[in-house]
Amino acid sequence: MSLTHALLGLIAARPSSGYELTKLFQGSLAHAWSARHSQIYPALAKLRAQGLIVQREEGARRRKVYEITEAGLAEMRRWLIETEPERSNRNQAILRAFFLWLISAEEAEAYLRREAEYHRQQLARFREITASGSFVTPSTGLVLEWGTRYEEALADWAERAADAVAPKRRRRVSEGPSPPRRTHT
Amino acid sequence: MSLTHALLGLIAARPSSGYELTKLFQGSLAHAWSARHSQIYPALAKLRAQGLIVQREEGARRRKVYEITEAGLAEMRRWLIETEPERSNRNQAILRAFFLWLISAEEAEAYLRREAEYHRQQLARFREITASGSFVTPSTGLVLEWGTRYEEALADWAERAADAVAPKRRRRVSEGPSPPRRTHT
DNA sequence: CCGGGCATGTAACTCGTTACATGATTAT
DNA sequence: ATAATCATGTAACGAGTTACATGCCCGG
Numbered sequence: 039m040s041l042t043h044a045l046l047g048l049i050a051a052r053p054s055s056g057y058e059l060t061k062l063f064q065g066s067l068a069h070a071w072s073a074r075h076s077q078i079y080p081a082l083a084k085l086r087a088q089g090l091i092v093q094r095e096e097g098a099r100r101r102k103v104y105e106i107t108e109a110g111l112a113e114m115r116r117w118l119i120e121t122e123p124e125r126s127n128r129n130q131a132i133l134r135a136f137f138l139w140l141i142s143a144e145e146a147e148a149y150l151r152r153e154a155e156y157h158r159q160q161l162a163r164f165r166e167i168t169a170s171g172s173f174v175t176p177s178t179g180l181v182l183e184w185g186t187r188y189e190e191a192l193a194d195w196a197e198r199a200a201d202a203v204a205p206k207r208r209r210r211v212s213e214g215p216s217p218p219r220r221t222h223t
Numbered sequence: 224m225s226l227t228h229a230l231l232g233l234i235a236a237r238p239s240s241g242y243e244l245t246k247l248f249q250g251s252l253a254h255a256w257s258a259r260h261s262q263i264y265p266a267l268a269k270l271r272a273q274g275l276i277v278q279r280e281e282g283a284r285r286r287k288v289y290e291i292t293e294a295g296l297a298e299m300r301r302w303l304i305e306t307e308p309e310r311s312n313r314n315q316a317i318l319r320a321f322f323l324w325l326i327s328a329e330e331a332e333a334y335l336r337r338e339a340e341y342h343r344q345q346l347a348r349f350r351e352i353t354a355s356g357s358f359v360t361p362s363t364g365l366v367l368e369w370g371t372r373y374e375e376a377l378a379d380w381a382e383r384a385a386d387a388v389a390p391k392r393r394r395r396v397s398e399g400p401s402p403p404r405r406t407h408t
Numbered sequence: 409c410c411g412g413g414c415a416t417g418t419a420a421c422t423c424g425t426t427a428c429a430t431g432a433t434t435a436t
Numbered sequence: 437a438t439a440a441t442c443a444t445g446t447a448a449c450g451a452g453t454t455a456c457a458t459g460c461c462c463g464g
Contacts, residue, residue, distance in 0.1 A: 039451085057414065057416075060415095072312075075416075076452085076453075083417095098415095098461070099416090099459080118330070118334065119330055123338075124315045127254055128255070130225050131308040132255040133225060136255065136366055141303050145303070175321045177321060177322065183380065191376045226423080240443075260445085268445095283442090285444070
């Protein structure tokens with residue numbers, strides 16, 4: 039299970055509380071995985087019960103700081119070395135692209151320009167994080183490199199797709215045979 | 224809800240049965256969204272109850288063919304034009320990259336080379352689909368263009384990352400300050 | 409003294425997967 | 437005949453989100 043191992047790996051990098059881990063999932067980690075506090079706290083309790091983490095201190099505001107155990111580290115390495123990553127992808131923005139032929143060329147273009155704009159902003163964000171050097175784990179550099187490439191590729195794709203569907207000079211959304219050209223109302 | 228609109232959009236492109244839709248989710252659509260038949264059949268029943276699709280024929284082997292209604296088309300356009308795409312991403316392979324510092328440079332390199340290989344295969348698959356011209360909807364071309372770019376970018380990233388972590392000439396997984404260099408056992 | 413951020417938890421619900429179950433038609 | 441594939445469903449479970457709930461500590 040990914041959440042379990044994400045928590046384990048973050049705690050391996052630095053002993054943390056549930057609250058801190060929640061913040062990490064909102065930061066540069068959000069690009070690869072996300073989780074809310076309501077999912078994190080029960081997961082931590084379970085990891086603790088399994089002996090993969092231990093609660094060392096209890097700080098101010100009843101803050102609970104967890105550290106990884108030897109068993110936890112072993113489990114983390116087993117996961118990385120012996121198991122294959124799950125290859126399921128869900129991207130709603132790309133899913134929508136399948137259905138852009140249902141709206142007018144102007145509307146499809148507007149959608150794709152907004153997408154391009156969004157990903158250019160994300161790209162800027164990644165460049166800032168990279169410049170700031172705030173690393174979640176020692177191998178965060180690899181991930182930031184990917185994030186940058188990904189946002190660049192998406193922004194570029196969306197921009198070109200927007201150009202391709204733009205109604206200027208009779209271009210069309212469709213690229214398949216016999217375009218249905220259903221523009222609504 | 225994405226599944227609902229994915230079904231609606233696919234049926235808009237061509238009247239289909241639950242079985243056919245299930246197959247589509249395993250093909251080129253899988254890259255953007257996936258669903259199993261156990262989720263699809265109840266969803267279709269719900270869409271039908273809402274009047275967004277209708278069951279026209281009932282063919283051999285009690286096959287049920289659904290068509291989109293005007294209300295269904297309107298809902299699809301509303302979704303595309305008026306709602307923002309959900310931006311949550313989950314990529315277990317990238318999540319793992321955060322934790323590669325926990326294993327040896329050799330193991331991390333092996334992981335990244337396997338990743339590169341996997342994505343080169345996916346890239347080949349996308350090129351085949353593009354060449355075969357089997358389009359799920361008339362705007363499938365846009366999506367295939369993205370799929371190709373995505374797999375290319377990932378394969379390239381994984382290969383370069385593998386080079387970067389390779390133990391030759393004292394290179395290391397870590398790119399952060401003071402690399403912990405924990406190689407197990 | 410009180411508002412905001414720190415900090416942790418539970419409950420109800422939806423979404424998605426795995427497993428169970430069954431019937432119909434075609435090709436060998 | 438019988439195996440494979442077509443075809444449709446339900447049940448049980450696990451993962452993930454939203455909403456509810458509460459207490460602690462610091463700064464103004």
